[in-house]
Amino acid sequence: MPAPSSSKRLQNQVALVTGGSSGIGAGVAKSLAAEGARVFVNYSRSANDAAEVVREIEQAGGQATAVQADVSREEDVLRMFDQIREQAGTLHILVNNSGIQDDAPLLDMTLEQWQKVIGVNLTGQFLCAREAAREFVRRGPQPEISKATGKIICMSSVHELIPWAGHVNYATSKGGVMQLMKTMAQELAPHRIRVNSIGPGAIATPINHSARDTPQEEKNLLTLIPYGRVGEPADIGHVAVWLASDESDYVTGITLFADGGMTLYPGFADNG
Ligand code: NAD
Numbered sequence: 001m002p003a004p005s006s007s008k009r010l011q012n013q014v015a016l017v018t019g020g021s022s023g024i025g026a027g028v029a030k031s032l033a034a035e036g037a038r039v040f041v042n043y044s045r046s047a048n049d050a051a052e053v054v055r056e057i058e059q060a061g062g063q064a065t066a067v068q069a070d071v072s073r074e075e076d077v078l079r080m081f082d083q084i085r086e087q088a089g090t091l092h093i094l095v096n097n098s099g100i101q102d103d104a105p106l107l108d109m110t111l112e113q114w115q116k117v118i119g120v121n122l123t124g125q126f127l128c129a130r131e132a133a134r135e136f137v138r139r140g141p142q143p144e145i146s147k148a149t150g151k152i153i154c155m156s157s158v159h160e161l162i163p164w165a166g167h168v169n170y171a172t173s174k175g176g177v178m179q180l181m182k183t184m185a186q187e188l189a190p191h192r193i194r195v196n197s198i199g200p201g202a203i204a205t206p207i208n209h210s211a212r213d214t215p216q217e218e219k220n221l222l223t224l225i226p227y228g229r230v231g232e233p234a235d236i237g238h239v240a241v242w243l244a245s246d247e248s249d250y251v252t253g254i255t256l257f258a259d260g261g262m263t264l265y266p267g268f269a270d271n272g
Contacts, residue, residue, distance in 0.1 A: 008246040012145050014088040016080075018042040018071050018128055019098030021050035023205030024155065027233020028095050028240045029053055033062030035241050037093060038232035040067045040084055044098070071098045071124030081131040090139045092146055093244045097155040099258035101170050102205055109251030114169045123181065125154055129195070138192050147249045149192040150164055154181045154239055156197040156255055158262050178255060185253035193262040194252040196243050201259025203231040226269070227260030 005241045015032045019025040020041035030053070033039045037271065039057060041064055043050035050066035057064035065087060069080035084091055090221055102113045115226060129152050136150030157170075162197045164171040185195035202208060202221055212218050212230065233269040257263050 008034075009241060009247065010038035010093070013037045013092040013244075014040070014084070014090060015093035015244070016040040016042060016067070016084060016091055016128070016132070017095040017097055018069075018124070019044070020095075021046045021053055021066075023031065023207060024200065024203055024233045024236050025095070025097040026053045027235075028097060029064065030057055030060070031061075031234065031237025032093065032095070032243050032244065033057040033064055034060065035245070036062075037244075038063040038065075038088060040065050040080075040088070041161070042067050042069055042071070042098070044068070044070045056187065071128055072085045072119035074127055077124075077127040077131055081135065085135065091132055091135050091150070092142075093151045093153070094128060094129050095153045095155065095240055095244075098124050099155060099157075099173075099207070101167065103167050104168070106168050107164055109168065117169035118173050118176075121170065122176040125177055125180060129154070129180070133184070133188055133191075133193060136188075137191055141192060147192075147246045148194045150194075151244050152181075152184065152188075152193065152195040153243050154195070154197040155236075156181070156199045158199050158201050158257060158259050160197070160199060160255060161263055182253050189252055192256040194243075194249070196248075196251060196253065197255040198236055198239050198243065199255045199257040199259060199263070200236050201225060201231060201262035203233060203236060203259070205233060224262055224266060225260040226262075226264055229260060231258065231260060 017029040020029040021043035054064040069076035127257040141149045151170045156177045157174040159171045160174040181197045
């Protein structure tokens with residue numbers, strides 16, 4: 001049975017989930033909506049996927065709206081935030097989730113591959129976080145809605161910590177997200193804006209389906225996960241709800257790894 005609305009942790013709050021049309025972003029959008037947030041589901045190209053996420057949220061009794069923007073393009077991001085302000089008045093929660101991979105060995109990686117991944121994964125997070133912070137500061141505190149003036153959650157990765165051969169653009173983007181998050185957290189704390197990251201391990205989504213195609217590939221992947229299972233988008237959705245809620249009001253500037261122990265260096269468990 002759904003919780004009564006008075007006990008929902010994100011009641012009366014407006015959230016934007018970038019890349020909410022697929023994978024982890026879709027899971028996060030559904031989890032935030034289930035806790036009472038009105039969710040803007042951003043997509044870049046896949047309007048149908050975003051519409052499907054909106055439909056699922058509405059069917060479950062939540063509120064959602066699809067909003068198009070390529071987060072690597074400043075004009076798109078500005079237009080998206082204008083649209084959110086026009087339709088919902090303000091924003092309380094940003095989940096900076098959009099991300100891509102375009103893998104190649106360093107020796108073969110083109111400048112285009114490098115710039116494309118940095119553009120979405122790092123510049124996209126900067127642009128959306130800047131606009132969200134501007135909106136939080138413009139609107140000011142609303143203590144009847146949330147203790148913090150605003151919350152920013154960056155989707156990082158275990159690869160903000162673990163180097164990843166063959167993915168230098170992706171790993172560098174996530175290392176950059178770590179410093180982006182921490183520096184913004186330091187700078188925005190006096191405004192009572194909290195900024196944190198989630199560091200997922202292996203979550204079953206389209207971004208990594210090629211690493212789980214065959215039973216052998218799945219088995220190889222599981223050797224990296226002490227907890228013995230691949231994660232689901234809902235695992236990350238639950239963490240996002242907590243980081244967005246007043247339950248984490250004293251938490252800012254951290255990466256919360258949700259990785260089944262991938263960052264515990266499992267290779268050292270019996271070979272240290
Ligand atoms: P996914 O491919 O299912 O989702 C990526 C999302 O980003 C899609 O909704 C896509 O539309 C959106 N996107 C791509 N380019 C965009 C652009 N230019 N503008 C706006 N949106 C754009 O993959 P996912 O696994 O759900 O990835 C979501 C985030 O989680 C990414 O930042 C990824 O790096 C991170 N992550 C994923 C895993 C994992 O194992 N799946 C692990 C660690 C981190």
